[in-house]
Amino acid sequence: MSTLTFANGALSSPVTLFADTFGFASSTSSTTFLTATGWFHGEGYQEGYAEGSHVGVVEGRRYGSLHGAKIGSEIGCYLGFALTWQCLLQKCMDEKNSKKIRALDSLIRMIxxxxxxDPTYDKLQEDLEKIRGKFKQVCSMLNIQSDFRIGTERSSLTF
Known part of the structure; x- marks a missing residue:
């Protein structure tokens, strides 16, 4: 290992210099080196863990907001669709339309x-699938082909 010469003429190895600077007391250079390596490893781990935790929280919040907005847009579209058709069908009340209105009422109640x-609701996905299924049933009863897509630009419901 090389040595450093200071202005006062003292000789010192880099490991000894590190040990003196950071307060590691050791009788041998290899023990000091191992202690320093362990210290750097521990400090690096702590810093990395803290930064990773912060980045994870930010990324999780962004992901949750994005997917929450998609679900909200989808559910809102279903509700608007159901309320519109409910209004249209109530003008012409007969046996055929009463079944459709009951299905629309059921969809509206589910929504x-x-x-x-409550994003932690344990049956969130299950309930969302039930709403999607009811929406498809209503579309079938109304003889409407629906295609709900959520893109990066906007959501659409096509007929």
């Missing part, structure tokens, strides 16, 4: 009971 404010 109104959906837990918007």
């Amino acid at each position: 109104q009971k959906f837990p918007y404010e």
Whole structure:
């Protein structure tokens, strides 16, 4: 290992210099080196863990906001669709339309009971699938082909 010469003429190895600077007391250079390596490893781990945790929280928040907005857009579209058709069908009340209105009422109730404010709700995906299924059933009863897509630009419901 090379040595450093200071202005006062003292000779010192880099490991000894490090040990003196950071307060590591050791009788041998190799022990000091191992202690320094362990210290750097521990400090690096702590810094990396803290930074990773912060980045994970930010990324998780962004991911949650994005997917929450997509679900909200989808559910909102279903509700608007159901309320519009409910209004249209109530003008012409007969046996055929009463079944359609009952299915629309059921879809509206499902949407109104959906837990918007609780992302930890354990049956969130299950309830969302039920709403999607009811929406498809209503579209079938109304003889409408629906295609709900969520893109990067906007969401659309095509007929």
